[in-house]
Amino acid sequence: MNVKIAAAQYDISFLKLWQNYERKTESWVIEAAKRNVGILLFPEYASMELASLFSQDIYSSLSQQLAAMQSLLDDYIDWFRTLAQKYNCYIQAGTFPVKIDSGHYRNRAYLFMPDGQVDYQDKLMMTRFENEQGLIQSGKELKCFDTEYGKIAINICYDSEFPLLARKQVEAGANLILVPSCTDTLAGYHRVKIGCQARALENQCYVAQSSIVGIAPWSEAVDINIGAAAIYTPVDRGFPDNGILAIGELNAAQWVIAEVSPGDCETIREQGQVFNYRDWVLQTACQLKIDSKE
Template sequence: MNVKIATAQYDISFLENWQHYQSKAERWVTEAVEQDAKILLFPEYASMELASLFGKDVYSSLSKQLAAMQSLHDDYLDVFQTLAKKYQCIVQAGSFPVRIESGAYRNRAYLFIPDGRIEYQDKLMMTRFENEQWLIQKGDQLKCFDTDYGKIAISICYDSEFPMLARKQVEAGANLILVPSCTDTLAGYNRVKIGCQARALENQCYVVQSPVVGNAPWSEAVDVNVGAAAIYTPVDYGFPDDGILAVGELNAVQWVVAEVSLSACATIREQGQVFNYRDWPLQNAF
């Protein structure tokens, strides 16, 4: 089955009010849908622009912004659930720092399905910034989601740099892994990029990256953002020779859109020049 995917190079705005945010979200979604995209990916921590709604005392404090944003959590879910239904597309809306029952925070990426379902994947591998400064805790479950286009998985930023996580997702049936990312250096962006390409190579699947881009000097959390969105593929017959189906201009604000054939993953695993997916267990012999 062929489907168009749109992956965002998304900028952090200083928001005037909640309506400004709603309008921005719908504008981004409509721009992708107008290009016939059916699966939309936004970046990690794209939601942090919501902190600007609370004033300088909040958005300049790592801890205060997390607490304040919880009051917008349900409205945030409603915005993207409504957009997914209205435009009949799957939307991975980036990630939101969610306070769980214990009082701890998790970096949670929501997946909105056109039928109204809301799924989520929590980040599992935390960066030093998240662990040491922001005090955001890791999740405890690796998931795979059923959709009309087959199974989809989410690997949040740093998670994409760990091969066993993606491996378990593709073994559960995912041929598409969505990677929302947020990196403040070119080196950080390239770490995630290399991880995405490696996961696509190893598992003979599609991996799609979406970064936050541009500067938001008002924000304590996402003040500098570097990256380019891309759709990565297996490197074999019928796919790009470099494994890059589409890539954006570094740090530009834009959608990157391309059509993928998820069924082609199964074909290449059976008929490719190499059998990376099938031969994975052979590593255990050494």
């Protein structure tokens, strides 16, 4: 079944009030719904703009804003569940830092279903920022999610740069991988972009990337944001020659929307010019031999 995907180039705002967050996010969803989008993707750490609802001493401190944001988690989940049901779509709302029993946080990507169900994927590979701050820890479970458009998966930003994660998800049946991302340099954006395109190439599947854009000097977490959203495809007959179905203007606030056909992934794996997906296992048959001289 074909489905339109909307990947956000989402701009960080200073909100002050929860009602401003509701108005902003619903306006984004309404814009996508008018174009009959079935799956919406927001970027990693998009929720961090909620720190602006608190006082300056809180939003100026990463540790304090993470702690304060826990008071908003239930409202956040209820709000996006409502939007997914109201506009009859799947919404991957970016990520929210969720406090766990150890006192640390998980970088959690919630997926909201049109029937009211909610599930999530935790980020598995931590960046230097996450590791060295010592506040956010890796998740432990890799998931796939059943939808009316087939199985989909989530790789959160840096996760997309590690091929075995996506491979396990695709082997479990996912033909679409959603990549919410947050990058503060052009190089960082390109690392994730290249990772997304590589995952689409080697697995002969679709990969959608979303990016935060804009400047938020008040925030320690998302002060500088550089990137573009895109929908990537296999590189083979019937798909774009460069593997890019749609891509946004760098750093502009906008939706990037394209229609995909997840069923075509199965077809191209059987009839394509190359068999990247099928030939993956041949790598294990290769033996590396290095001659050394004393």
